[in-house]
Amino acid sequence: MTSRRAVLSAAVDLLRDAGVASPEHDAAELLAHVLGTTRSQLPLVDEVPAEALASYDDLITRRAAREPLQHLTGTAYFRHVELAVGPGVFVPRPETELLAGWAIEVAPRGGVAVDLCTGSGAVAKALADERPDLHVHAVELDEPAHRWAERNLEGTGVDLRQGDFATAFDDLLGAVDLITCNPPYIPLEAWESVAPEARDHDPHLALFSGADGLDAIRVLERRAALLLRVGGVVGFEHADVQGESAPAVFAATGRWADVRDHADLAGRARFTTARLAR
Structure with missing residues (x-):
């Protein structure tokens, strides 16, 4: 002893x-x-x-x-829900709770919500937990991550699918009220600056996105414009250094109104929201 x-x-x-x-x-x-x-x-x-x-x-x-704490305990907590996590899935970060909180507040009663790049299913599970009136859908491409999402979303009523967020949910085109997404957004050249917990243990598919880190956000802009009804909203996370470049992807197309960036609790740029204008 x-x-x-x-x-x-x-x-x-x-x-x-x-x-x-x-x-x-x-x-x-x-x-x-x-x-x-x-x-x-x-x-x-x-x-x-x-x-x-x-x-x-x-x-x-x-x-x-530098093995992630959550891999060692097998559990991550996100808002009011508990998630099983481990090798093969991105560990949800506390900052992403702000994006989920925004979505929970703005989603219309009885609306259709879609979580793209769902990973462990954290945002989708939080939506289903705090807004049981919503019809929640989620998609994940990576097979190991999808298996974790299946485990976490079992019994929640969330419609989970495996596939590419760039082409998912053709059956919901023009019918979605709310989209959330925590896409990969780290530039490939920033490899060395990424914390070992993420760089060595999170799936690279969930981390890196082209030379400037904005490739997945560009895909998100195009897909969200097709999935959302006019007046529907999208919210997505980005790196703190993308507080101007990430919203600019949406603002530049002319399809969006109310493009706005939001800071996290430390005052760092953290996620962007926009409303489909046409």
């Missing part, structure tokens, strides 16, 4: 030295996971049994090697 304080202190030091962005949080989260409890209940634990310590040391070593 080893004291909880000593175990956590050593783990935090190891994660900090490895460059992990949130060593205290991750060390506590992994210990709670191993002990079958929650972070808030950890102060009630005085000693860590030897068997649990061995498992914990293994997880901390893997986290220090």
Whole structure:
């Protein structure tokens, strides 16, 4: 038996030295996971049994090697829903909750919502959870990611399909009220600047999008114009350095009104919304 304080202190030091962005949080989260409890209940634990310590040391070593925390616990939380995640699917980020929140607020009662590039199904599941009146559809191209989405969206009523978002939902052309999308948006040349957790573990299909990072957003603009009814809205995430270039993709075509960019809680440009004018 080893004291909880000593175990956590050593783990935090190891994660900090490895460059992990949130060593205290991750060390506590992994210990709670191993002990079958929650972070808030950890102060009630005085000693860590030897068997649990061995498992914990293994997880901390893997986290220090920059394996994503959510892959180690098998779970990610997004707004009010829980998601199963692991190798082969993009781990949903907290910033994307803002895009989902916008969609939940603006979707018309009983409307048709489509989540393109759904990944784990995070946005689609949040929509179905908080707006059960909506008819929610989602699509994912990548087979491993699609399998994770199937698992996460089972029993939610979401119509999940496998396919290319550039051609998906021909049966819904001109009938959609709301589109959400978290497309790939990292320029290929930015490879070295991407955090190891994403670069080495998230599917590259979900990360990189051409020389300027805007290729998928250009495809989204064309597809959204066909799927939405006139007056329907689209919201999509982008990189913080694309606060002008991403909205410009939509503004330049003349098909959209109310093209607007939105900042995240840290004040960084995060997602764009637009309304189909014609």
